[in-house]
Amino acid sequence: MHLAYPAVLAVLLFCVGLYGVLARRNAILVLISVELMLNAVNLNLVAFDVWLRDELHAGQALTLFTIAIAAAEIGIGLAIVLLVYRNGGTADVDKLRDLSERADAPKGAAGSDEQDEQDEKAEAAA
C-alpha cells in the first residue's frame, strides 16, 4: 500500500479537526475536534510504524499511549467545561473574553476562564 494514502488521510483529518477547533463555539464540540486531530496523529504513527517495521514498535506503542492520554484529556477537559458552565452559565468559547482589551466581556467566570483558555491552547498545541 502506498504510504501516501494514510498520510494524506491523516493530514485531511487533522485539518478538519483544526477547522473545528477554530470555528466551533461550544466547548464540547471543540473537544470533539481535538479528538479528531489526535486521531489523525495516531493514524500517522501507525502508518509509519508499519512502513518502517520498527524493532521497538515505537509508533504503535505511542499510539496506545496517546489513546490513553486522550482519554484522560477528555475527562479533565469535560470537567473544566462543566466548571466553566457552572460558573459562567455558558459553555461557549467566544463568550469567555475576560482577557479582552475592552471591558465589556462577561465577568461571570473569572476564576476558571484562564485555566480553560490555557488548557485549550495546550490542547491545540498537542
Place this chain on the structure above:
Amino acid sequence: MTLAAAGPGFLSPTGVEIAFLLVGIATLGAALVAVTTKQLVHAALWLVVALGGLAVEYLLLTAEFIAWVQVLIYVGSVVVLLLFGLMLTKAPIGRSPDADSGNRWAALAVAVASAAALVWVVVDAFRTTWIDLDGVVQGSTKVSGQYLFRHWVLPFEALSVLLLAALVGAIVLSRHKDGRAGAAGPADPAGPADPAGPAGPAGSAGGSDSRQNGAR
C-alpha cells in the same frame, strides 16, 4: 522497507488500497459532518462514525490491537463522555443556528491553507513510498503485548500514574464546592451575569427545560 521507486503506481491500486480509500473517504466525510453540523448531539454521533472508520483503517494497516483499543476506548467511552458533557451543559437538541462562531471564515482559511501545505509536502515526500503489508504480522495482540511489556514498561507505568492524576483532577474539578453548594444549585448564580446568553440556564424552570436531556 521499500523506498523503491519501482513500487506499483497509483493507477493500479491493490484491493487493500481500494478498501482503505473507501473507508478513508467515509471517515473524512463523517469527520467533516462532525465539525460542521448544527446539531450538537449529532456531532458526537458522527464522531463515532469517524473514529470507527479509523479503527477499520488501523485494521487495514495490520494494527489490529490498536484497532480494538480504538473501538473500546474512543467509541466506547470517550464518545459517551462527550455525550454526557453535552447533556450536563444543557446543550440544545436539534439545530442550533449559532454552533459556529464568527471566526469560521478565518478558521476555514487557516484549515485549507494548512491542508494544502501539508498535503503538498506529504505527497511530495512519500509519493513513491510503499508499505509492505505482507510478511510478519506486526500489530497482533501478542506482538503488542511483547513490545509493550518488554520495551515500554516504564512509560506504561508512568501512564498509569497520569491516568490516576487525571481521574483525581477530574473529580476535584467537577465536584461542587462545599461553601457554595447551595448557591450553585439549580438556580445558577451566573445566570444574571449573562442573561442574554442563548444557552443561558437562567430560566432553568423555563423554556430550556423542555430541551433538556432527561439524563440530567
Place this chain on the structure above:
Amino acid sequence: MTITTTAVLVPLLPFLGAVAGLLLGRRAPGFVRPLAVLPTAAAAVLAAVVAWRQGGGDAVDAATRLTPTGSVPIDLALHLDGFAALVAVLVTVVASCVQLYSTGYLRDDPRYPSYAALVSLFTSAMLLVVYSGDLMVLLVGWEIMGICSYFLVGHYWETEAARAASLKAFLVTKAGDVPFLIGIFALAADAGTFRISGIVDAAASGGLDHPTLVALLLIAGVAGKSAQFPLHTWLPDAMAGPTPVSALIHAATMVAAGVYFVARLLPVFAASAAAMVVLAALAAITMVGSALAALAQDDIKRVLAYSTVGQLGYMTGALAAGDRGAAVFHLLSHGAFKALLFLCAGVIIHTAGTNSLAAMARMRGLWGRAPDAFWTMTVALLALAAIPPFSGFFSKEAVLGAAEHAATGHTDGIPAAAGWTVLVAGLLTALLTAGYATRLWLLAGSPALLRGGRKGPALSAADQVRPGPPPSDSATAATGPSAGPAASSAGPAAPSAGPAAPSAGPAAPSADPAAAGDHAPISAGASAGASADHAAGAADPTTGPSGPSAAPPAPALEPASAPASHPARTPVVMNAVLWVLFVPTLALGLAVAALPDWFDGRSLKPTLSTSIIGTGFALVGVLVTYAAWRHTSTLAARVPLGAVAADPDGDPAVSEAEAIATHRSAYGSIAGAPDPADPGRLLLGPLHRHAAAGFHLDALYAAVFVRPVRAAARLVRFLDREVVDAYVGGASGVPRLLGAAVRRAQTGNVQTYLSALLAGSVILAVAAVLVATGG
C-alpha cells in the same frame, strides 16, 4: 604654634564657620551669629599674629603634596611674605567688621544663616587666594569667591535688579576667568610648575617663552575680577546686593584679588613691556571713565561702586608702573576707607529710606539722625579724595610717585609711556575723585547742616511752595495702606522731631498721614515713572521687598520735613563698626614709613611734586564742585523729586531692598535721576547723560553679545520646537497608533488568537519548505 600652622588656621576657621553655619543654620538659630562672627574674628587675630611673626622678613614657604598630579605638580603651598600677611589682615578685619555689621543689618532676615555662611566662605576663599603659594590652589579660592559673589549679590532675589545683577556679575567675571585659566595653564607649561615662587624665578631668569601672551590672558581674568575696563560693568550693578556684601566683596576684598594677583606675579607681567602698556592703558581708561560715571550716578552705592572701579584703576596703574608696594598700599588703605564708606552708605540708606542722592538732597535732618555715619563718612570721603593727612592721601601719592618714577624712566623694564599714561590719568582722576566725593557729601549729608542751619532762603522757598493743593487726595490714597500703621506710631513721636529738624514745626500740623508717616515722601513729585501700580501694590509693609512704596506722582510738594527721629533704630553694632574702621581710615597713612620693610623696600613716601600737584587737583575738584552745588542747590527746592520706602520697622536690609527695587520706577533709571539740582549735571554738561549710563557700555555689550546670543537662542528654540519636536512627536505618535491597532486585536477570543497563531505557523512552515526545496 608655628607660623605655618597659624597661617593654615586663618583660612580654615572661616571655612569651618561657614560649614557649621550652613549645617546648623536652620536647626539652631541661636548659634548662627556666633558662628558667623567668632571664626572670622579669630581669623583676624591669627592673621595679625601671622603678620607680626612674619614681620616683613623673608618669605615663609611651606608646601605639602597630597597626591601626584601628573606632569606639572600641584602643591598645597603657603607663601607668606609682607604682601600676603598685610592683605590677610585687611581681609580678616574688614570681614569681621562686615559680619558684625550684618548681625544688625540683616537682624530679621530669614536667610541670614545662609548669608552669614556664604560671607564666611567667601572670606575663607579670599584668604586662600592671599596665602596660597600655588596657582591651582589660588584658582580654587578665586572661583569660590566668584560663586559666593553670585549668591550674595542675589541675596534679594525677589527683586529683578538683584537677579539680573547676580547673573551679570557671574557671567562677566567668568568671561574673564576663561582666558585667565588658559593663561595659568600656559604659564605653568612655560615655567613647569604651578608654584608662584617657581614661576617668579622663571620669569626673572627669562624662562618664559610667551610672556606677552600669558600676561594678556591673565590680565583678562584680572580685569574681570578687579572690575577693570572693559569688564567692569558688573560692579555697579552688583550694588543690588546688601550693603555689607558690597563693602566686603565689591570694595575691600574680592575686587582686590585681581590686583593682588598681579602684584604676586608682577615679574611675569614685567617681562612683557606690551603687557605693561596694556595694563596702564586699561588702568587709565578705567580711572577716568569710572570717575566721570561716578559723578553722574544718583544711587549712593553706585557712586561708591564707580569710585571703587576708579581706585582699583589706581592700583592697576601702580602695577603698570612696576611698583607693587604702592599698589598694595593703596589696596590696604582703600580697603579700609571704602568698606567704611559702604557701611556708612548702608546706615544712611536705612535712615533715609532711599538710596537716591536726589531724594537725600531734599531731606533735612539726616545728619542728625545718623551722626556716626556722617562723621565717619566725611573722613572716609576725605581719604577717598586724597586730602592730607588721611590714609588715602599717602597711598594715592605713593601710586602717583611710582607713576612719576616710571614716567621719568627710573624704573627698569617699564616703558615710560606706561608711566606717563598712569600719571596723567591719575592726576585727572584725582580731580574727578575729589569732585564726586564732594558731590556725594554735599548731596547726602550737607542739607541739614548747611541749608537747614544757614540757608534760610532755600528753606522758605520750600515752604512757600508747599501750600499748594493739599496732597490728601492722591498721596493718601496711594500710600495710605502702607503709611497707615506708620502714621499711628509717628503721632507721638512727631513733637520730638522738632530739634532734629528745625523746620518740622510747620510740617507737623499737616493732618496728612503720609506726611506724618515715618518714611513719608519728602517730596512727592516723583517723575512720571513712579507708576501708581507700584504704590498701590504696597499694601503690606511687613512683606519685605515685595511691598515697596514709591511715592506717587503728586502735584503737591511736601515740605522737606525730617521724618520723626528714631535715634535707636540703627542698630548700635552697625555704628560701632563704623568707628572701628574709622581708625585705619584716619591713621593708616602713618604706616607709610614702616610699610616698605614689608614690601619690596622701595620708599612709599609722597614726593613733593606729585603731592602738591595731586592735592592741588583734589582741592580744585572740591572747590569747583562746591561752587556748582551752590549754583544748583536752590533748584532743589523748586523741583520736587524723590521717593522713599515706607517700611520703618523692618530690617535695614529691607529698606535697602525696597529702595533698589523702586529706583527705576521712581526715577526712570537704575543709575541716574532727572535732578537739575545735581552739581554733577552742571559739571558734566552734555556728558552727564552718557556718564550716568556708564558710557553705554552695557548697551554696546547688549548689541554685540547679548542680542546675537538671544537670536541664536531663538533660532535654537525654533529648531527644537518645530523640527526636533516633530520627530519626537512622530516617534511617539506612530507607536501609539500601532499600539491602538494592536490593542484592537486583543479581543479576548481565544479562537481568534489561535487562528492567527496557526496562520503564522503555516506561513512560516511554507516559507521554510520553499527555502529548503528551492535552495
